[in-house]
Amino acid sequence: MDSGPGWELWRTFGAVMRAGSLSGAARMLGLTQPTAGRHIAELEAALGAGALFTRSARGLQPTETALALASESEAMAAAAAALVRTASAPADAMTGVVRISVSEVIGAEVLPPILAALRAQHPGLIIELLLTNASSDLLRRDADLAIRMTEPRQQALLIKSVGRIRLGFYAHRDYLSRAGSIGSAADLERHAIIGFDQDAASIRSIEAAWPDLPCFALRTDNQLAQLALIRAGCGIGVMQDPIAHRDPALVSVLPEDFQARMSVWIAMHEDLRSTRRMRLVFDALVSGMTAHIKAGSERQR
Amino acid sequence: MDSGPGWELWRTFGAVMRAGSLSGAARMLGLTQPTAGRHIAELEAALGAGALFTRSARGLQPTETALALASESEAMAAAAAALVRTASAPADAMTGVVRISVSEVIGAEVLPPILAALRAQHPGLIIELLLTNASSDLLRRDADLAIRMTEPRQQALLIKSVGRIRLGFYAHRDYLSRAGSIGSAADLERHAIIGFDQDAASIRSIEAAWPDLPCFALRTDNQLAQLALIRAGCGIGVMQDPIAHRDPALVSVLPEDFQARMSVWIAMHEDLRSTRRMRLVFDALVSGMTAHIKAGSERQR
DNA sequence: GAGCAGCTATACAGAATCGTATGGACAGCG
DNA sequence: CGCTGTCCATACGATTCTGTATAGCTGCTC
Numbered sequence: 001m002d003s004g005p006g007w008e009l010w011r012t013f014g015a016v017m018r019a020g021s022l023s024g025a026a027r028m029l030g031l032t033q034p035t036a037g038r039h040i041a042e043l044e045a046a047l048g049a050g051a052l053f054t055r056s057a058r059g060l061q062p063t064e065t066a067l068a069l070a071s072e073s074e075a076m077a078a079a080a081a082a083l084v085r086t087a088s089a090p091a092d093a094m095t096g097v098v099r100i101s102v103s104e105v106i107g108a109e110v111l112p113p114i115l116a117a118l119r120a121q122h123p124g125l126i127i128e129l130l131l132t133n134a135s136s137d138l139l140r141r142d143a144d145l146a147i148r149m150t151e152p153r154q155q156a157l158l159i160k161s162v163g164r165i166r167l168g169f170y171a172h173r174d175y176l177s178r179a180g181s182i183g184s185a186a187d188l189e190r191h192a193i194i195g196f197d198q199d200a201a202s203i204r205s206i207e208a209a210w211p212d213l214p215c216f217a218l219r220t221d222n223q224l225a226q227l228a229l230i231r232a233g234c235g236i237g238v239m240q241d242p243i244a245h246r247d248p249a250l251v252s253v254l255p256e257d258f259q260a261r262m263s264v265w266i267a268m269h270e271d272l273r274s275t276r277r278m279r280l281v282f283d284a285l286v287s288g289m290t291a292h293i294k295a296g297s298e299r300q301r
Numbered sequence: 302m303d304s305g306p307g308w309e310l311w312r313t314f315g316a317v318m319r320a321g322s323l324s325g326a327a328r329m330l331g332l333t334q335p336t337a338g339r340h341i342a343e344l345e346a347a348l349g350a351g352a353l354f355t356r357s358a359r360g361l362q363p364t365e366t367a368l369a370l371a372s373e374s375e376a377m378a379a380a381a382a383a384l385v386r387t388a389s390a391p392a393d394a395m396t397g398v399v400r401i402s403v404s405e406v407i408g409a410e411v412l413p414p415i416l417a418a419l420r421a422q423h424p425g426l427i428i429e430l431l432l433t434n435a436s437s438d439l440l441r442r443d444a445d446l447a448i449r450m451t452e453p454r455q456q457a458l459l460i461k462s463v464g465r466i467r468l469g470f471y472a473h474r475d476y477l478s479r480a481g482s483i484g485s486a487a488d489l490e491r492h493a494i495i496g497f498d499q500d501a502a503s504i505r506s507i508e509a510a511w512p513d514l515p516c517f518a519l520r521t522d523n524q525l526a527q528l529a530l531i532r533a534g535c536g537i538g539v540m541q542d543p544i545a546h547r548d549p550a551l552v553s554v555l556p557e558d559f560q561a562r563m564s565v566w567i568a569m570h571e572d573l574r575s576t577r578r579m580r581l582v583f584d585a586l587v588s589g590m591t592a593h594i595k596a597g598s599e600r601q602r
Numbered sequence: 603g604a605g606c607a608g609c610t611a612t613a614c615a616g617a618a619t620c621g622t623a624t625g626g627a628c629a630g631c632g
Numbered sequence: 633c634g635c636t637g638t639c640c641a642t643a644c645g646a647t648t649c650t651g652t653a654t655a656g657c658t659g660c661t662c
Contacts, residue, residue, distance in 0.1 A: 003330060004385040007308035023639060029304060032621055037640070047388040049397070057628040057639055064575075068392040071572040072383050072442065079377035083370055084305040087348040091369040096350070137457070139440045141373065153454045156438070271372040274365075324609060333651055338610070358609055358658040 005046035011080075012039040013052070014073040017066065021059035075140050082141035088126070091275050095124025098281045101143035105223045107131040109243050114288035118281065125277060133199075133223070138267055144278055145285060148265045158268045160286050163293040164261040166241040169253040172233035176251055179235075185212065185257050192217040192235030194226050206238065209260045242295045264289055306347035312381075313340040314353070315374040318367065322360035376441050383442035389427070392576050396425025399582045402444035406524045408432040410544050415589035419582065426578060434500075434524070439570055445579055446586060449566045459569045461587050464594040465562040467542040470554040473534035477552055480536075486513065486558050493518040493536030495527050507539070510561045543596045565590055 015025035015036070022036040029036070040060070044052050052069075053060035062070070089096025102111060107129050115127055130143050138146050138157060146152075152159055176182070179191055195216030196202045202221070206213070218235055220226060230237045236253050240262075244250045266285045272278040316326035316337070323337040330337070341361070345353050353370075354361035363371070390397025403412060408430050416428055431444050439447050439458060447453075453460055472492075477483070480492055496517030497503045503522070507514070519536055521527060531538045537554050541563075545551045567586045573579040 003312075004381060007312045007381055010381060010384060011308045021639065033640075034622090034642080035620055038619085047385070049388050050391050052388075055640065057626090059639065064392040065388065068572075068576045069384055069387055072380055072387060075442070076377055076380035076384065079373055079380055080305065080308055080311060082373050083311060083377065084348070086369055086373060087350050087353075087366065090351050091365040137440075139438075141376070271369075275369045322609065334610075335612080335652090336650055339649085356610065358656090360609065 005043055007076075009039045009043040009046070010073060010076055012036050013043055013066075013069070014077050016040060016053070016060055017062060017070055017073060020061075024059075078137075078140050078142050082144070085128075085144065086272070086275060089124070089277065093124070094122045094277055094280060095126075096277050097126045097128060098145065098277055099128040099130060099143045100281070100285070101130040101132060101138070101146040103133050103147070103149065103223070104131045105227065105240065105243075106147055108224055109227070109240075110289070110292050114284060114292075117288075118284045122277075122280070125281070127281075138269055141269065144268065144272055145282055146267045147285065147289065148267055149262050151263065151265060152267045156270050158270050158273060158282070160266045160282075162264050162266055162286055162289045164263045165293050167238055167260040167262055168241055168244065168255055169236050169258045170230055170239040170244045170250045171236040171253050172231060173249050173251050175233035175235060176253075178233070182253055185254060188236070188254075189214050194218045194220075194229050194235045194237030197221045210258055242292050245295065264293065306344055308377075310340050310344040310347070311374060311377055313337050314344055314367075314370070315378050317341060317354070317361055318363060318371055318374060321362075325360075379438075379441050379443050383445070386429075386445065387573070387576060390425070390578065394425070395423045395578055395581060396427075397578050398427045398429060399446065399578060400429040400431060400444045401582070401586070402431040402433060402439070402447040404434050404448070404450065404524070405432045406528065406541065406544075407448055409525055410528070410541075411590070411593050415585060415593075418589075419585045423578075423581065426582070428582075439568055442570065445569065445573055446583055447568045448586065448590065449568055450563050452564065452566055453568045457571050459571050459574060459583070461567045461583075463565050463567060463587055463590045465564045466594050468539055468561040468563055469542055469545065469556055470537050470559045471531055471540040471545045471551045472537040472554050473532060474550050474552050476534035476536060477554075479534070483554055486555060489537070489555075490515050495519045495521075495530050495536045495538030498522045511559055543593050546596065565594065 012025055012029060012031070012035075015028045016022060019025040019028055022040065023033045025031075026033045026036040040052060044050070049065055051063055052066040053062055085097045085099055100107075100111075108131070111129070119125055119127070128143075138152070139154060151161075175192075180187075182188065182191065191214075193214055193216050195206060195218070197216075197219035199221040218229055218237075220229075226237050227239065227243070229235065230239060230250070231247065239250070244252070266282060266289065268278060268282050313326055313330060313332070313336075316329045317323060320326040320329055323341065324334045326332075327334045327337040341353060345351075350366055352364055353367040354363055386398045386400055401408075401412075409432070412430070420426055420428070429444075439453070440455060452462075481488075483489065483492065492515075494515055494517050496507060496519070498517075498520035500522040519530055519538075521530075527538050528540065528544070530536065531540060531551070532548065540551070545553070567583060567590065569579060569583050
């Protein structure tokens, strides 16, 4: 039985794909360039599917065959990383690594206090935050846990719905006193709206929710920057109610005309159920996010 | 940057998990027992999460920590196997390995002629058939393509619906002439019904479709055995119309009272789109299954 | 209880792998 | 144009890893 080429070869293959050169890959992995070169040569010989790369003096360029392997190679790397995480502590311990995938806003604005409380109780926990708006793959184990705004419809995932976050338009009161307050939606024409730049999906969802919105005056795809712009009094933008309500200087704009809700789920791979720290963090995220959503329904005093 | 333990160590870890012993794992991988033992020891040292196995004179028993790693380890092995498959030929060639996951009935009764025609056109294709009724994981790449009877609701999958297969009750004419023909559903009480033994999901779906069915007289979870029993004249059972119609000796029983439809999808991982042979087999499955379903709507002559 | 079969652990020699050192090629820059 | 930085390919010595051989343990069978 031929069990294929050595797995170490696949590791350097992945590194070469990402680095674009043997030397770069060797630096990544703590090897030397000749070793990386030997690995690739051995891999090509073992596969017998022709060359994987075309060598040049400024690096290795992947052939079509190598490109077809790219995503699968990353999946293997993700699996290896997940193994290391899961094995970072005994399964029944409250120590070790947990990797959480969340959106930028949640990760920067909502999670820190939740995680702080969690780590105060369990100092051995190590949290890795993967801040990305593109939903990374839980099944592929790019992360152990995830907070999702779209319902994960996949088997093999442990899912808990925690409610819906209210969204609204907000502006700093200094901005409003400067640019003039707003009585009706028609007044928005005179105002600076903060929105997205190129993120087509977000733009479309905003347009779907509020079709008669004037076009964005300030554009960025970075949602944290949007929040900062609002707080700095640059204009009017979309904000989660619970986040806005923390700052008394932020004023809700046309709360009747512009509101939306965003459902929130916490998801975890089923296999992690028996790993105690994963379950612990899962429960902490559920209760923390529930509290966060609840805070949004109360106005600041 | 510490990039974790060597991937080869994970490979022997997986083998030890499956074999239950160092010696068995070594035989699987073409290594020797001392090497396997060294690998595990090195892995335990590298992870620092305590022992992965408790050694005994009759093998290695996984600890809870090791059990938590089992499924992820298999995912890594699946990724490695998928890499070997994808790299078994140049991406633009019509040769190489394609692994298909299908149900036992489809795999044994429907696919063979489709695959025969395909291989006649492209002799370089190597087909691996994974016959399992439990839907294996496409995202985890246990297989490259799959024929599914439930709609795959996952991103990153290329899905094509090919229609619905009609199901009905059938019996061999010899059986009916021996046991008496059937005029109404009440007559079924006197007859031998072929059905499932322990497969709770299948039993429930049958009961949902035909609530007033007498209990099964002949039981097996192996659907191929069910077909064989029907063909041998043992009794009445559920059969796909297109399969039944091939054999003039099979007679439809109460076609008005007992009928159902089973939707069929062909699914493939998105990443394989650019691999030409995968696309080829995908298209062949689509057209082949479409033809199969169409054949079910015509009675045999 | 002796014998057998299966397993793990250890010692040591051989083989495969790796790193160092070097040469050659190419692109960017002053 | 020459210099520099980066890259790949090759040769050779050192290290690491692997396999063989052996001892010890356990459970089963006769």
